Amino acid sequence: MALGIAVLYNTDFEHIAGAASVDAVAVRNAAEAVRDALIAAGHRAELVGMWGKDVPEVMARLDRERPDLVFNLCESLGGIARNEIAVPALLDLLGLAYTGGDAMALGLALYKPRTKDVLIGRGVSTPPYRVVATVADAERFAASGLDYPWFIKLANEDASVGITEANVARDAAGLVQRCRELLTEFGEPLLLERYVDGREVNVTLLGSGDDVVVLPLHEIDFAAMPAGRPHIVSYAAKWDEAHVDYAGTKPVPLRSADPGLAERVIATARAAWDAVGLRDYGRVDLRIDAAGTPWVIDVNPNCDISPDAGVHRAAIAYGWDYPRLIAGIAELAHRRARGPRA
Ligand SMILES: Nc1ncnc2c1ncn2[C@@H]1O[C@H](COP(=O)(O)OP(=O)(O)O)[C@@H](O)[C@H]1O
Ligand SMILES: [Mg+2]
Structure with missing residues (x-):
C-alpha cells in the first residue's frame, strides 16, 4: 500500500549558520535522500522542515494534513540536540504515526550515563x-x-x-x-x-517488539592505523577524510573466527535495544575484550540512515538497496503504530 509520508527534518542550521553551511547541507541532503528513496519505492513523500519557533505552525500543518506517517529525521531544534526529544512527544500528542524512538528512548540515549544505568540495571554488559x-x-x-x-x-x-x-x-x-x-x-x-582494548563491532537492528531483524554485522578494520595510535574511532576518523584516523578505521563485514562471537554480540546488542526501548531502526556499538566478551559502548536510536552511513552498508550486505531499506523502515513503523500500544 502506498503511504503518504511527511519527511520531517530540522532546518535549525539553515537559520543559525546559513543554508550553505556544512551542517545545513548535510541534514538537507540526508532528508532529500530519504524522500527520494520513499518515492522510488512507490510511496508519496514530501519534505517538511522545522527549526524551532515554527514548531506550532508545523505541527498544526501536520495535524491538518494527517499524513499516514511522519518520517522523523529531526536531530535537534533551535541548534540544541536535547530538543529532539520534543518531536516524538508532540507527534504522540497529535496521534500521528512516526518512525523511530519515542521521547523516552531518545531522551535516555542522549544521556550516556543514564543509558548505562539502565543497561547495568538490566544486566547488559557495559564498561x-x-x-x-x-x-x-x-x-x-x-x-x-x-x-x-x-x-x-x-x-x-x-x-x-x-x-x-x-x-x-x-x-x-x-x-x-x-x-x-x-x-x-x-x-x-x-x-x-x-577502556576495552579489542575489536569494535557495529550492529544494525530493524523492527519492533519480538519482531527484530539484525542486519549483517560490521567491524572496524584498524589495520591501516599507524603503529602506536590507539584503535578508536576519533572525531577525525569520522569527519576528516585526510586524517590518518580516517583510513585507519575502515568499516568492513565482521570477520569472525569464533562462531560463538557473533551470537554473543547479537544477544548483547538485542538486550541493549530492548533496555533502552529502541524501535524501527537503531545501531548498537560494542567492543570485544580479549576474553571474547562484548561490551556495549553506545546505543543509537534514530541513528544516521543517510546513504553513506553504516546502516546502509549493513542493508546492502543483507541484499537491500537504499529505497528498500528506507521504505522498509517506513512500513515497519506504520505497521507498528497501527498495532496495539506498547
Ligand atoms: N570504553 C571504551 N573502550 C574503548 N574504546 C571506546 C570506549 N568508548 C568509546 N570508545 C571509542 O570511541 C568511539 C566513540 O565513542 P561512542 O561511545 O561510540 O560515542 P559516539 O556517540 O560519539 O559515537 C567509539 O567508536 C570507540 O572507538
Ligand atoms: Mg558510537
Whole structure:
C-alpha cells in the first residue's frame, strides 16, 4: 500500500549558520535522500522542515494534513540536540504515526550515563564508569587506584565529538590532563569508562517488539592505523577524510573466527535495544575484550540512515538497496503504530 509520508527534518542550521553551511547541507541532503528513496519505492513523500519557533505552525500543518506517517529525521531544534526529544512527544500528542524512538528512548540515549544505568540495571554488559564534572572530581577519581587505561568521552554528545587519541588515559596524570582540557573546551560533564582494548563491532537492528531483524554485522578494520595510535574511532576518523584516523578505521563485514562471537554480540546488542526501548531502526556499538566478551559502548536510536552511513552498508550486505531499506523502515513503523500500544 502506498503511504503518504511527511519527511520531517530540522532546518535549525539553515537559520543559525546559513543554508550553505556544512551542517545545513548535510541534514538537507540526508532528508532529500530519504524522500527520494520513499518515492522510488512507490510511496508519496514530501519534505517538511522545522527549526524551532515554527514548531506550532508545523505541527498544526501536520495535524491538518494527517499524513499516514511522519518520517522523523529531526536531530535537534533551535541548534540544541536535547530538543529532539520534543518531536516524538508532540507527534504522540497529535496521534500521528512516526518512525523511530519515542521521547523516552531518545531522551535516555542522549544521556550516556543514564543509558548505562539502565543497561547495568538490566544486566547488559557495559564498561564500568564514572561521571566527572570538575577537575577536582577527576583528580579524586584518578587517585582511587584505577586499572588503566580508561577512556574519556563527553557525557551528552555523539559523533565522537571531543574524541582524540588523548582520550585513552594510560595513567593518572594523563587522565586528569585530558579531563581538564575537555572540561575547559566543552563545559559539560565527562563520562569515564574502562577502556576495552579489542575489536569494535557495529550492529544494525530493524523492527519492533519480538519482531527484530539484525542486519549483517560490521567491524572496524584498524589495520591501516599507524603503529602506536590507539584503535578508536576519533572525531577525525569520522569527519576528516585526510586524517590518518580516517583510513585507519575502515568499516568492513565482521570477520569472525569464533562462531560463538557473533551470537554473543547479537544477544548483547538485542538486550541493549530492548533496555533502552529502541524501535524501527537503531545501531548498537560494542567492543570485544580479549576474553571474547562484548561490551556495549553506545546505543543509537534514530541513528544516521543517510546513504553513506553504516546502516546502509549493513542493508546492502543483507541484499537491500537504499529505497528498500528506507521504505522498509517506513512500513515497519506504520505497521507498528497501527498495532496495539506498547
Ligand atoms: N570504553 C571504551 N573502550 C574503548 N574504546 C571506546 C570506549 N568508548 C568509546 N570508545 C571509542 O570511541 C568511539 C566513540 O565513542 P561512542 O561511545 O561510540 O560515542 P559516539 O556517540 O560519539 O559515537 C567509539 O567508536 C570507540 O572507538
Ligand atoms: Mg558510537
